[in-house]
Amino acid sequence: MTHYLEYRLGPTDDGKEVLFLMQKVLGFTTKKVRSVKHEEWGILLNGKRVTVRARGKEGQLLKVMLEDSQEKQNKIASTKMNLHILYEDEDILAVNKPAGVLTHPAGMHYSDSLANQVAAYFQERNLSVCIRPIGRLDKETSGIVLFAKNQVAAQRLQEQRETGVLEKQYLALVDGNLPKDQDDIWPTISRRRHTRYFPIKKIGNHPLRMEAVKKSSSAENEKYIAHQLTDYINCFQAVTHYHVLYSTDKWSAIKLKLDTGRTHQIRVHMQAIGHPLLGDSIYNTSTMNREQCTIYRAALHAWKVRLRQPFNGRKIELEVPVPEDFKKYGGFYVSSGS
DSSP: OOOEEEEEOOGGGTTOBHHHIIIIISOOOHHHHHHHTTSTTSEEETTEEOOTTOBOOTTOEEEEESSOHHHHTOOOOOOOOOOOEEEEOSSEEEEEEOTTOOSSOBTTBSSSSHHHHHHHHHHHTTOOOOOEEESOOOTTOEEEEEEESSHHHHHHHHHHHHHTSSEEEEEEEEESOOOOOOTTOOOEESSSTTSOOOOEEEOTTOSSOEEEOOOOSOHHHHHHHHHHHHHTSSOBOOOEEEEEEEEOSSEEEEEEEESSOOTTHHHHHHHHTTOOBTTOTTTOOOHIIIIIOOOOSOOEEEEEEEEEOTTTOOEEEEEOOOOGGGGGSTTOOOOTTO
């Protein structure tokens, strides 16, 4: 079934070219306009096929195809498994990813990722769409993953991520005692003025391993780090906010939100401030983690998501329960209002 974006022309649209309406009003990219205009029924005005140079009139209905044939060919293998769906509409699918599953095929995991499962779900319903995750979770991280069903929805959701309209909150269990915060306090891990920490960079040629770059008192080194931040080759600005929910003398439960989305950002930042995630085999080398931890993956969970429907602007709020392996830690409790 072909999915169209519909737009009823108003008084200010009278006499405007379809190209103008698609780009300036509906937000289509030049690439998307170029691909959809060659589809047989790609652009319709009052039910009739038109070119991008056609001019509309007040009251007419403009319909633009959201999934063109070129995009439909860009598919991945489908693998039917148990998929926990949290929310779905014509433009968005939200699922609860279990720990231990990749978001997208990679390496030897070319048929058992979350994206493969989503592809099978769409195939069962005769939906011919690309798989477009809006942000990805590490293999070890559980929780909410969003998928856009068309390119325009993906573009608008990505814009929401960049402007903070789309906000995701995480839960984590970390090593050591962090004092419990007041309800409205969110300490920040970044490299902004008046805070202590840290942009992120890759370690050598390793594809995933990252480290935090700590502030130096050396003016020369400061200039070097600033240069790295400017060219975004070796060093990436990263900002993490966290709030302590519960503490013991050995571990703490926190919730987090991000201003940026860097590889392993939460894991690297928590290690940088001396409180790495429990179960993290890469960034946590403490005795507690090796000998006493009963969580066998990095203890991180994508807990809540707030966003707006990309076409009608309706607020959407999603939440998934605390995972079972988190519940092993007595006293840890998060209410839906936290």
